[in-house]
Amino acid sequence: MSDPAPLDPDLLPRHVAIVMDGNGRWARSRKKPRIYGHKVGADSVREIVEMSRELGIGHLTLYAFSSENWNRPEQEVSGLMNILKSYLVSELGRMEKNEIRLNCLGQLTKLPSGVRCTLEETVSRTASNEKMVLNLALSYGARDEICRAAKNIAQDCLDKHLKPEQIDHQILSDNLYTVGQPDPDLVIRTGGEQRLSNFLLWQASYAEIYFTDTMWPDFRKLSYRKALLEYQKRERRFGKTGEQITDRKS
Secondary structure, three states, rough: OOOOOOOOOOOOOOEEEEEEOOOOHEEEEEEEOHHHHHHHHHHHHHHHHHHHHOOOOOEEEEEEEHHHHHHOHHHHHHHHHHHHHHHHHHHHHHHHHEEEEEEEEEOOHHHHHHHHHHHHHHHHHOOOOOEEEEEEEEEEEEEHHHHHHHHHHHHHHHHOOOHHHHHOOHHHOOOOOOOOOOOOOOEEOOOOOOOOOOOOOOOOOOEEEEEEEOOOOHEEEEEHHHHHHHHOOOOOOOOOOOHHHHHHHO
């Protein structure tokens, strides 16, 4: 297989978000338990984080565990939590060396106490890093996030800090987990499914979406490069016509 064309550094997304799907199916196809797929998938996480940092992509969001994933078998959930904790411990040194700041999106109070403590320590240890932000979406659901934002805004109105007529897109964005970060330019979903699955519904309003049949454990640097190349071919119009975009560039 030949290498894809080189990437244009001027056309890279500022923020990439990934639904890491297909771990269980990948493992089953090899007659392995589902948790084996998640363990190998952690290696893909390491490669994609590393490549994002090398390319200078400032923000990377990984959908690691959804609010609905708590409904999975207890043994699988426990295994996923152990993999998460091990990943945080093993990658802390790399995050510090590469100046990557860890940020978390979701209802973290639902996480097991041991995992939550490790997570909080990693967030604290990397808080001053400025080269890249790695967002882990954990116990995360976009509808829950938007409801949380609405409650915060409603409380601000009750407390007379905000008037209802002042509420706009920016106010809502400022009450999301991703406050202060650019919206994702590119959302990638691996594993062959073609849906967002309650992931960054507000933030991804104008994102380019890239679906691939490649399962997450097989999604490594070459697959990532292909997704970024496809993104660079797209014309992002944000509601304008192609002619308007062309005129602006000329």
